[in-house]
Each structure stands twice: as structure tokens, then as C-alpha cells.
Amino acid sequence: MSATTTVAPARRSRGFNLEKWGWIFMRASGVLLIVLIFGHLFVNLMVGEGIHALNFAFVAGKFASPFWQWWDVLMLWLALIHGTNGMRTIVNDYVNNDKVRTVLNWALGLSAALLIVLGTLVVFTFDPCAGVFEDGAMWETCQALGK
Template identity: 60%
Template structure:
């Protein structure tokens, strides 16, 4: 009795004009794979310290408000901490979605546009998040009137 022949997955499903062109992509995929592993480990540490400091060491979820964030971001350590967490989370997630797009988008043009939308949205979110972290002013002056809260220094 001869063993049955198992055809490769998708062998008859994808039309030849939609098959991906071969070619080496160099070491990019290896570096992307390594980045996912390393950034995942760093993100676990960043996120658990973030959750501990915000929820357990503080007053719990009721204590997280505008004043809490203002006080936290007054310290450059927490600005850099949140910035690294933002950047790593966005790049880690973008790389994961890129892999999913590569796996499931069959047409080259579909892959191209999905990845372009992904990359543009990633850049926009990283830029806006970075601007928010570093330009955040908890004690703004609006129309010459300082909006002073209890956490702002006296004018």
C-alpha cells in the first residue's frame, strides 16, 4: 500500500499571478523575529512596573486622574519610561501585524497598501504620543489666565 501524496497547502488555491515572488530578504526577518522576542521581554517588565506603580503602589484606579499623570510626568524618569513603553509597544505590535499581513494577504498590491496604512498609522501614533509626553503642561496659561491646580507651583 503506497502512502498518500499530500499536496502543499494552498497549492491549487492561489492563481499564479498572485503568487509571491521569491527572493532573499536578507537578515530582516531574522532581526524582526529577534526584536519580537527581546521587545516582548522588555515590555513585560515595563508594563508590570507601570501597573504596579499606578494601581498597587498608588491609590488604585480611583487615584489615576489628570493630577496623577501631571505629577508622574513632572519626573523625567517617568517620561522616558512611558516613551520607551509607547515606542516598544507600537513597534512590537506593528511587526506582529506586518507578519499577519504577509501571511494572509494573497495579492502583492493588497499587501503593499495594507502595510503602507499600517506604517503610516504607526508613525502618526508614535509622533503624537511622543509630543504628548514631552509637551504636556499641567499648568497652562489660557488667554493670560493661569489655570492653577493644587499640583501647580504658585504663580
């Protein structure tokens, strides 16, 4: 006589599933990051004079354009959130202590939020003429801009 066992069907919880949306975000942001990063590298290293044109004036010129500001901010946001979500997954997989896991996840979230805020402020408030003195290389350019 053989014993038969019945397996109860898996329960599906209703509501927001963080792991599912984290998985979807990682795939979508990864594809978008590839486009953003390679576009960034192409424009910075291949267009115009290439790598020889990279200097402070090049960056100032890029950050003067709202298109490039948003391109770089989107790249920053996606990279930080993508990396933080990956680290969160590693912490959840390998840290067994609930309190340590909670502290590490909070530290990841807070550090990512701080870097996102600071990076966004740098991009949108970048002023190439801040701190330029009369004997500086940018003095004439800033005078021509009226700053």
C-alpha cells in the same frame, strides 16, 4: 532499479534579513514590554494610595519626571512597533495580492509612525496648566508653579 534524486543545498542570501530581525525584535521587545507594563501597573495601582490616587494630578506628577516620561515613551514605542510588526507578519501571511499587501504594510507603517510621533509629543510637551482658568481646580497649583 530505483531512481535517485539529489536535492540542491539551500542558498543563503547575504545581507539584511528583515524576517530574522523581526523575529528577534518580537522576542526581545516582548520581554521588555512585560517588565515595562507590569512596572507601570505596579506603580499606578499598588504604590501609595493605589487606584484611588489615579487622577489628573497623579498623571501630571508622573509626567513631570524625566524618568517616567522615558518609561512611558519606551513602553509606547515598543508596544506600537511590536504590534505593527505582528500585523505586518499577519498581512504577509494572509494577503496574496502583492499590491494590496504593499498598501497595507505602508498603511501600518505610516499609522504607527504617526502614533509614535503624536504620543511622544504628548508625553514630552504635557503641561498640566494649559487651559486652566481662575475658577478651575488647578488654578492655585499652577499659580504656585509660576505658570
